[in-house]
Amino acid sequence: VLERAKKIRFGDPMDRATDLGTVVHEKAAALFEARVHMAAEQGADILYNPGRQGALLPPIVVDRVPHTSELVMEETFGPIIPIVRAPDDDEALIALSNSTAFGLSSGVCTNSFPRMQKYIAGLQVGTVNIWEVPGYRIEMSPFGGIKDSGNGYKEGVIEAMKSYTNVKTFSLPWS
Known part of the structure; x- marks a missing residue:
């Protein structure tokens, strides 16, 4: 992981030689960088961090991240690889x-x-993929999260079709 992260070319997103551009804005980059440093204060080892430049957040590899760290307990949408034992x-x-x-x-x-079967039954997630990455999905299957993730099961062909319909309840005065 470390060697692959070091090979990623980061910089101007308009440059065709760039593999990795900026995160959404500088405030987000600063927050993600702060989470890396907080994890280090909690005992994590920063293995690679070439340094943030504004919204440009390079790939960062952090080992031995405590599972209670904000870096992993909050959604960190940036190029950070936290290794949790x-x-x-x-x-x-x-x-x-x-x-x-x-x-x-x-x-x-x-x-x-x-x-x-144990993981499928035990994990509190919307999707469990066996031998696939967490983002893998088939368009025919419902996709969505539970707890604070996603917007419910609104993706997938059948669920998408349902979203274009309205449910109506009615009663008739038949005796």
């Missing part, structure tokens, strides 16, 4: 994942069908 215990890992306010999607890598 996870317990080697299914129940503890599920509890760790469920400890956030978010529940959009997850990715689980296992070949054990009983473990798949």
Whole structure:
């Protein structure tokens, strides 16, 4: 991860040689950078941080990030790779994942069908992908989050069609 992050060319988003441009604005970049430094104060190791320049936030790699750190407990939409050491215990890992306010999607890598079932049942998320990245989805399936993530199940072909309809209840005076 570290070596790949170091190879990313960041800079002017209009330059074709650039791999990574700016985040949404300078205030967001400053917030994300502050979260990195707060994680370091909590014991995390900053492995790579070439330095922020305004809204240009380069790829940052942070190891041993405490799972209670704001860097991972809040949505940080920036090029930051927080490495969180996870317990080697299914129940503890599920509890760790469920400890956030978010529940959009997850990715689980296992070949054990009983473990798949355990994670599917235990994770408090809208989607559990086995051997796929958390953002993977098929357009025919509903997609949305729970808790503070997403806007409910409004994506996917069938759910999109439902969003164009109105439900109407009526009664008739039949005796």
